[in-house]
Amino acid sequence: MRTYLDCIPCFFRQALEAARISTRDEKLQKEVLDRVSLKVPEFPLTATPVEMGEIIHKIIKEVTGNHDPYKELKKLYNEKALKYYPKLKKLVKDSSDPLLMSIKIAIAGNIIDFGPTSNFDLDKSIEEAVKGDFAISDYDVFKDLLNRVNEILYIGDNAGEICFDKILVEELIAFGKKVTFVVREEPIINDATMEDAIFCGMDKIARVISSGSKAPGTIVSHCNKEFQQIFFNSRFIISKGQGNFETLSDFELPIFFLLKVKCPVIGRELGAKTGDIILRLNPNFRKTLNNKR
Amino acid sequence: MRTYLDCIPCFFRQALEAARISTRDEKLQKEVLDRVSLKVPEFPLTATPVEMGEIIHKIIKEVTGNHDPYKELKKLYNEKALKYYPKLKKLVKDSSDPLLMSIKIAIAGNIIDFGPTSNFDLDKSIEEAVKGDFAISDYDVFKDLLNRVNEILYIGDNAGEICFDKILVEELIAFGKKVTFVVREEPIINDATMEDAIFCGMDKIARVISSGSKAPGTIVSHCNKEFQQIFFNSRFIISKGQGNFETLSDFELPIFFLLKVKCPVIGRELGAKTGDIILRLNPNFRKTLNNKR
Numbered sequence: 001m002r003t004y005l006d007c008i009p010c011f012f013r014q015a016l017e018a019a020r021i022s023t024r025d026e027k028l029q030k031e032v033l034d035r036v037s038l039k040v041p042e043f044p045l046t047a048t049p050v051e052m053g054e055i056i057h058k059i060i061k062e063v064t065g066n067h068d069p070y071k072e073l074k075k076l077y078n079e080k081a082l083k084y085y086p087k088l089k090k091l092v093k094d095s096s097d098p099l100l101m102s103i104k105i106a107i108a109g110n111i112i113d114f115g116p117t118s119n120f121d122l123d124k125s126i127e128e129a130v131k132g133d134f135a136i137s138d139y140d141v142f143k144d145l146l147n148r149v150n151e152i153l154y155i156g157d158n159a160g161e162i163c164f165d166k167i168l169v170e171e172l173i174a175f176g177k178k179v180t181f182v183v184r185e186e187p188i189i190n191d192a193t194m195e196d197a198i199f200c201g202m203d204k205i206a207r208v209i210s211s212g213s214k215a216p217g218t219i220v221s222h223c224n225k226e227f228q229q230i231f232f233n234s235r236f237i238i239s240k241g242q243g244n245f246e247t248l249s250d251f252e253l254p255i256f257f258l259l260k261v262k263c264p265v266i267g268r269e270l271g272a273k274t275g276d277i278i279l280r281l282n283p284n285f286r287k288t289l290n291n292k293r
Numbered sequence: 294m295r296t297y298l299d300c301i302p303c304f305f306r307q308a309l310e311a312a313r314i315s316t317r318d319e320k321l322q323k324e325v326l327d328r329v330s331l332k333v334p335e336f337p338l339t340a341t342p343v344e345m346g347e348i349i350h351k352i353i354k355e356v357t358g359n360h361d362p363y364k365e366l367k368k369l370y371n372e373k374a375l376k377y378y379p380k381l382k383k384l385v386k387d388s389s390d391p392l393l394m395s396i397k398i399a400i401a402g403n404i405i406d407f408g409p410t411s412n413f414d415l416d417k418s419i420e421e422a423v424k425g426d427f428a429i430s431d432y433d434v435f436k437d438l439l440n441r442v443n444e445i446l447y448i449g450d451n452a453g454e455i456c457f458d459k460i461l462v463e464e465l466i467a468f469g470k471k472v473t474f475v476v477r478e479e480p481i482i483n484d485a486t487m488e489d490a491i492f493c494g495m496d497k498i499a500r501v502i503s504s505g506s507k508a509p510g511t512i513v514s515h516c517n518k519e520f521q522q523i524f525f526n527s528r529f530i531i532s533k534g535q536g537n538f539e540t541l542s543d544f545e546l547p548i549f550f551l552l553k554v555k556c557p558v559i560g561r562e563l564g565a566k567t568g569d570i571i572l573r574l575n576p577n578f579r580k581t582l583n584n585k586r
Contacts, residue, residue: 008305012301013302033333045323069454161542
């Protein structure tokens with residue numbers, strides 16, 4: 001997905017928020033914004049917003065010297081999310097369609113995000129996702145394709161959220177699938193890294209790999225060879241959250257995007273609105289699929 | 294009032310909104326944001342946000358060649374506001390305190406703004422202002438000081454809003470006061486200029502002058518000599534809206550700020566919240582007043 005002009009004010013909003021989490025020194029916060037400013041004119045709108053995210057957080061790390069400003073918040077939300085585990089497992093168990101319920105739960109966890117929005121209510125998100133309908137749902141194709149594959153590549157998004165992903169991963173394993181779960185290489189905002197996967201025990205049930213990404217998304221060309229190889233050979237990919245959607249939507253691969261819409265730009269791109277929950281097969285792959293039929 | 298870091302993302306949001314009103318060419322819109330970006334590092338936080346507003350709108354005019362992008366919107370809102378005139382006059386006439394009611398009406402008109410926010414509901418604003426209480430009210434001091442002066446300097450804000458100001462100006466005249474009404478020198482956003490004063494007939498009831506300001510506020514050092522002379526000699530000043538507050542709050546002069554709070558930064562500065570209506574004597578003058586007593 002390209003960058004829209006509406007993303008530019010939002011870059012500054014996010015940069016300021018992250019700078020404030022990284023340092024209390026207003027001069028350093030201003031220096032972050034100044035350095036981001038100088039990057040804007042050379043940033044092409046053809047790039048994805050995540051690429052600017054990577055630049056911004058690199059600047060913040062350089063200016064403040066704080067390489068993991070969200071460390072405490074990530075820990076807090078991992079612990080918080082893990083407490084929901086028994087309740088969420090019960091929701092799945094009691095559901096008439098456990099797979100669908102576990103997908104909804106995984107999307108509910110996507111509310112834990114310090115990028116596009118830092119105000120969130122986890123209980124409300126769970127309730128809405130569980131009770132509510134998808135704004136866009138390709139669940140039928142999801143089930144159909146799932147029956148034809150043995151392996152699933154699951155590209156995670158945030159810390160905290162990863163404990164909710166575990167519910168869906170367990171459900172996929174119960175369906176006899178082998179899951180490879182992907183985390184970021186380095187701390188970036190509150191995105192999940194290997195440490196978070198280990199915290200929630202994802203490594204006990206699935207193979208966990210790093211994509212090599214240091215960005216709040218998956219810029220495939222910047223990823224490591226191992227990830228690239230698995231990615232391009234995958235027959236079933238689950239992509240969580242906006243950052244992964246922004247960076248993966250242009251590939252003609254069987255990617256299901258599971259996310260909560262957090263900004264009007266993504267909403268417009270998807271034909272949905274802020275707050276909507278989405279399960280969508282990559283439109284670029286759907287075209288290929290339809291042409292083949 | 295100084296600029297806060299929170300103003301920086303907002304500069305870009307406002308620049309984009311105004312650029313879009315000025316041109317449909319996305320390349321030019323991007324050029325506006327790029328040129329604003331380059332100004333951010335050299336902009337001191339000790340300056341008022343209005344000074345950046347002046348820079349931004351100068352850039353938009355230069356890049357797009359459109360010197361009055363809000364012309365149509367201003368016309369529309371002048372016409373819309375003028376239609377309320379009989380209804381508003383009746384509200385004042387039927388009120389037990391016509392002066393207070395006309396102040397509330399003048400503040401209600403301050404909702405017409407394409408700077409901090411472009412979403413507004415005029416009917417709702419009138420209803421809220423008329424029925425609601427001030428979050429901060431120095432009405433007693435306002436009446437007290439009013440009894441001691443003959444002349445009032447009234448610094449206007451926006452087109453459309455100026456038709457609401459006329460209600461208060463007429464009330465002040467009914468109290469035997471002479472009013473000088475101040476407009477901007479050139480079109481800037483939807484701020485009121487001489488043309489708007491003439492449209493609503495302000496020139497028929499008061500002396501109307503230009504401050505010389507080309508900014509969306511009153512940067513006194515950039516204003517013309519005539520205005521500066523009147524301003525520094527005034528014993529009773531009414532200042533409408535955020536832009537005038539931002540640029541005038543540091544002067545130790547008897548200025549009453551009448552405004553609707555449209556952003557959290559101004560809210561914090563005033564000890565109020567977004568949406569509040571405010572009638573406030575300049576705290577810097579109040580100190581002087583208290584020391585004299």
